[in-house]
Amino acid sequence: xxxxADETLSPALLEKATCLGTVLSSFPEAHRASExxxxxxxxxxxxxxxxERIGTERxxxxxxxxxxxxQLPLMEKLAAPPGVKSPPVAAVMPDGGRLQLSTENEESxxxxxxxxxxxxxxxxxxSFAEDPCPDVPELFLQRERIETLTREIGQKAADVGPCxxxxxxxxxxxxxxxxxxxxxxxxxxxxLGSDVIATRRNSTQFGKMLMARAWSLGMLVSAxxxxxxxxxxxxxxxxxxxxxxxxxxxxxxxxxAMTYVYAAATAGRGRDEGWDIYVRWIxxxxxxxxxxxxxxxxxxxxxxxxxxxxxxxTSVRRIVSEALTYLQNQxxxxxxxxxxxQGLPITSSHIESTVKLLxxxxxxxxxxxxxxxxxxxxQLKADTISTTGHWDRxxxxxxxxxxxxxxxxxxxx
Numbered sequence: 316x317x318x319x320a321d322e323t324l325s326p327a328l329l330e331k332a333t334c335l336g337t338v339l340s341s342f343p344e345a346h347r348a349s350e351x352x353x354x355x356x357x358x359x360x361x362x363x364x365x366x367e368r369i370g371t372e373r374x375x376x377x378x379x380x381x382x383x384x385x386q387l388p389l390m391e392k393l394a395a396p397p398g399v400k401s402p403p404v405a406a407v408m409p410d411g412g413r414l415q416l417s418t419e420n421e422e423s424x425x426x427x428x429x430x431x432x433x434x435x436x437x438x439x440x441x442s443f444a445e446d447p448c449p450d451v452p453e454l455f456l457q458r459e460r461i462e463t464l465t466r467e468i469g470q471k472a473a474d475v476g477p478c479x480x481x482x483x484x485x486x487x488x489x490x491x492x493x494x495x496x497x498x499x500x501x502x503x504x505x506x507l508g509s510d511v512i513a514t515r516r517n518s519t520q521f522g523k524m525l526m527a528r529a530w531s532l533g534m535l536v537s538a539x540x541x542x543x544x545x546x547x548x549x550x551x552x553x554x555x556x557x558x559x560x561x562x563x564x565x566x567x568x569x570x571x572a573m574t575y576v577y578a579a580a581t582a583g584r585g586r587d588e589g590w591d592i593y594v595r596w597i598x599x600x601x602x603x604x605x606x607x608x609x610x611x612x613x614x615x616x617x618x619x620x621x622x623x624x625x626x627x628x629t630s631v632r633r634i635v636s637e638a639l640t641y642l643q644n645q646x647x648x649x650x651x652x653x654x655x656x657q658g659l660p661i662t663s664s665h666i667e668s669t670v671k672l673l674x675x676x677x678x679x680x681x682x683x684x685x686x687x688x689x690x691x692x693x694q695l696k697a698d699t700i701s702t703t704g705h706w707d708r709x710x711x712x713x714x715x716x717x718x719x720x721x722x723x724x725x726x727x728x
Contacts, residue, residue: 329365330710332357336366337695340675341682363688370691373709377512377524377694384527392530401533402437404504404658406541407525407558408666409433409550412513414677416684426683430693431521432513434669435529440504440658442539448655451601452501458590461577468574504660511700513673513693515686522553532703535561541659543666545571546645567648568663572600579612579638583619583631603652605642612639672700 324332331353335345345366346359384392395401410433415426441447454460510532512524529535542563544550554565576596581589596608615635622632642649654661676696677689684692698705 324365326710326714328353328355329369332362333366333369333695334699336362337370337676337692338699340679342366366695367688367691370695371687372713373694373698373705374690376709380531381524381527384530385523387530392535395533395536396531399531399533401535401537402439402507403537404438404440404539404541405529405532405534405537405563406436406438406504406543406660406665407433407529407534407563408436408543408660408663409521409525409553410544410663410666410670411547412670412674412678414674414684414689415679415682416686416689418686428515430513430515430673430677430689431518432511432666432670432673432693432697433521433525434666435510435512435525435532435534436504436506436660436665437508437532437534438504438660439507440539442658443656446652446656448501449602449652451598455573455597455601456594461573461593464570465574465577468571501655503662504658506665508702509665509700510703510705511669511697513697515690515693518549518553522557525553526557529558539657539659540564541566541654543568543660543663545663546641564654564657564659565648566654566659566661567645569600569649569651569661570664572642572645572649573597575638575641576600576608579615579635582634600649601651603650605646605649609639609642609646612642615639669700673697 332345332349335348335352336342339345339348342359342363345362346357349362350356409431411429412432413427413429416428417426419426420428510528512521512528514521514524516524534540540558540561540563542554542558543566544554545568551565554563559565577593580593580596584592596611599605599608612635616632616639619632619635622630622636626633628634651661673693673696677684677692698709
């Protein structure tokens with residue numbers, strides 16, 4: 316069956332079949348669901364084909380919107396679109412995920428490739444005259460939870476015990492773990508709405524998509540704006556080029572900072588000694604005292620020496636060196652007391668959960684995508700995760716848009 320056969324489906328049935336192909340974890344699942352829910356067996360390949368085709372239409376629409384934004388005069392970019400109310404607090408959070416393509420990745424010699432994703436959050440929060448939460452939240456001091464989280468992110472040193480000849484770090488001017496003041500809770504900004512972009516395109520193109528979407532949501536003129544990410548260089552290149560000129564505050568995700576701090580504090584030390592040092596360091600990170608943490612790490616690096624080519628990724632010297640470099644490079648994005656005072660988010664947990672939702676559909680050892688199929692499914696899945704109505708608007712306007720798209724795709728336009 317070709318394009319014409321799929322067009323014999325009613326618009327309502329076409330939308331439902333595409334929805335099943337998008338939100339369920341595989342096309343075989345969508346086929347089985349169609350037999351029960353739609354009372355019509357559409358077939359695995361047919362659902363796959365029409366889902367990819369509809370997704371490609373949405374990709375074309377997204378690309379047209381991005382190009383239209385780029386062509387706007389600067390003064391129009393500096394204002395919200397007509398009829399759009401800017402959110403009280405705007406947050407942009409980019410990250411990456413992985414999926415398998417039918418083509419091999421020349422760098423890794425595997426079929427795993429990266430995709431880019433971003434969530435744009437409409438937030439609400441109070442701003443304060445001073446830091447509303449100066450004491451460390453309890454969750455940062457729960458040892459088992461921190462150990463588990465650090466292992467998951469992959470920054471924990473191997474359990475090698477104390478280094479021969481290592482000396483305990485000085486603690487005279489720092490509170491012990493039992494003396495640290497603990498906040499009963501920390502209230503992050505409230506989420507009012509969420510928009511998601513996902514693509515296999517490169518970071519430059521992805522950055523343009525993020526900017527176009529942020530403008531369409533009125534975020535470029537929000538009073539308070541945050542750009543939150545981990546330490547990946549491409550994330551901060553996008554911020555530097557596109558979001559910094561519009562006043563977005565650069566914020567390093569504090570969870571990633573915590574994993575580096577924990578790894579460096581515990582590397583080569585006994586469990587209790589390492590934990591006490593971690594508590595001291597994470598307290599200072601939370602309170603914005605990065606200079607002191609970096610100074611202590613630099614001393615630790617001198618004691619251990621620089622890593623050699625023979626040091627693997629879990630060697631003590633390598634872990635301490637990487638943590639020191641990471642915190643030095645990111646220190647200007649770690650003024651957490653000021654971010655909390657402004658009511659800005661300090662974690663990128665929203666994009667982390669978004670990537671998990673995307674992965675549920677596109678990632679799997681048995682899933683291999685074409686470039687076209689991957690881009691189509693990423694776009695449709697992003698639409699279903701968003702709360703800003705892309706899916707409904709697309710199906711409402713599709714009869715008009717699809718006519719022009721099909722003409723273009725067939726070379727008749």
